[in-house]
Amino acid sequence: MIDDATIDARLPALSDGAVRQMFNEINTKGFCCIPDYINANDLQRMQVFVSRAVANSQNEYVVFRGSEAVSGTGMDELATSAEFTSIFSRLYRLALGNAPPQVKFYQILRCLTGKGAARNSLIFHYDSYLITALIPVTIPGTGKRGDFLLFPNTRKVRAFYARNLLDKLLLDNRITQFLLRKRARSRNTSLVRVQMVPGSLYLFWGYRSIHTNEPCDPESVRATALFHFADPHADSSLKAGLRHA
DSSP, X not given: OOOSSOGGGGSOOOOHHHHHHHHHHHHHHSOEEETTOSOHHHHHHHHHHHHHHHHHTTSSXXXXXXXXGGTXXXXXXXXXXXXXXXXXXXXXHHHHSSOOOOOOOEEEEEEEOTTHHHHTSSOOBOOSSSEEEEEXXXXXXXXXXXXXXXXXXXXXXXXXXXXXXHHHHHHSSHHHHHHHHHHHHTTOTTOEEEOOOTTOEEEEOTTTSEEEEOOBOTTSOEEEEEEEEOOTTTTOHHHHHHHTO
């Protein structure tokens, strides 16, 4: 049974030294990992939600956006956890040298299964947010696991949104996607492949790194909770204009 305390009380407390080590690992390896970050009982609560969601979707791909969509699972509590959000604040300060904004997430839960497992995989992209946290909830134990693939830290934070948009346009086309998939199949040395473990916490520079996931077998389920923080171009007038065009 889970005690009455919030999930925040069950998360490991990370010292500034530990966060600095994480920062260094992201810069050198491309990502960092905190094993068993989520308590086993809390993880089970998340997994039950995923199982029900997949069943309700007739065993097809389903995605949830925002804390309200995953209310009562523990993933909603993470979004406001002091322990969890402090990781992002400290990484932000180390990365940019500036005081961090209030931590508010763009939060997603992706449940990959069925025919949608292939359609929603191997799409290489940059995130719109500086820091991305990934918590595997359910990962297949056999067959195709849906490994996380990463070409780490391939660009800097762009000063202007237009340059960021150009980066994304150059990446989001058939030729570039074909070449990146070919590099992934060849086990290119610059590619980082991560075999994820449920309940662990993975962090990387989502904005700066080209990344994607491999597909899992259609009869399996690969569910990951994603927390995105700090859009470098949130105040761009060009971005606002495109959004409302």
